[in-house]
Amino acid sequence: MKTAAKSRTARRRPEERPDEILSAALDVFTEKGFAAARVEDIARRAGLSKGAVYLYFDSKDAMLKALVEQSAGQIANAASALSLMGAAHDPEKACRAILKMALTALSDPDxxxxxxxxxxxxxxxxxxxxxxxxxxxxxxxxxxxxxxxTGTQNGQFREVSEDAAMRALMGPALAHMMLSTVFRLPDDPEFNPADMADAIADIVLNGLKPRGDAHA
Known part of the structure; x- marks a missing residue:
């Protein structure tokens, strides 16, 4: 059985090895913390020698950077693509789409x-x-x-600080990530990330104050 298992591993490893190493690295980083993690620990978790790990990643810093690229990096790339595609047509809709995409992705602990x-x-x-x-x-x-x-130029948005707008839109994504993972309690209510994104977008884009003469 061991021989057969080794044979299957050898057949599938060349292309899958980087992902296996990164998966092992994420497990070790999560369990021990980045500072305390050692390449030896990651190699052992991946079922490889330390030397084999170094063929793909020259340090644990490189592994964490690769993990960032697989997660937050891809989210940032998607946000950039949505911005480029949506700005000319409907900046508000694009903002909502970015928030929805980010909150949905960051709801996944992995x-x-x-x-x-x-x-x-x-x-x-x-x-x-x-x-x-x-x-x-x-x-x-x-x-x-x-x-x-773009939204300011076409009259859809009022003039505001771009830096403040960035913080107002990116901040909820970070808060959502932490409340959905690190600070989540067993009795926290379940909710759809897309619905939460719509609610946050409505508050960010329209504010908290009541609208209409009846509330003046």
Missing amino acids: ISAAPRLVMAEAGRFPELAEFYRRRVIDVGRMAIGHLVR
Whole structure:
């Protein structure tokens, strides 16, 4: 049985090995924390030698960066694409779509694990913080800034600080991620991330104050 298992592993490993290593790295980072994790631990979890791991990733920093690319990086890329496609047609609709996409993705603990790790370790590892800022936050900032500028130019939005708008739209995604994972309690109500995104978008885009003369 062991021989057969090794044979199957050998046949499937060459193309799947990077993903196996990253999966093992995420498990080890989550259990031990990034600082305490060792490449040896990751190799053991992946069923590889330490040398084999180094064929694909030269450090655990590279592994975490790759995990960020697979999760928050892809979300940032999708936000950028939605911004470019939606700005000319309907900036508000594009903002809502970005929020819906982000909240839905970040509701998945497997997707949010790497961003949460970076946030937890950023103070001790400024290079990782800089990478996340450049690869994720700045991409999201440019996407939202493009929508705000376009919406202002066509009269759909009033003039506001682009930086404030970025914080107002990205902040709920981070809060949602933390409340759906780290701070989630067993008796928390279930909700649809898409519905929550619509509710948040309505508050961000329209404000909390009542509208209409009846509430003046």
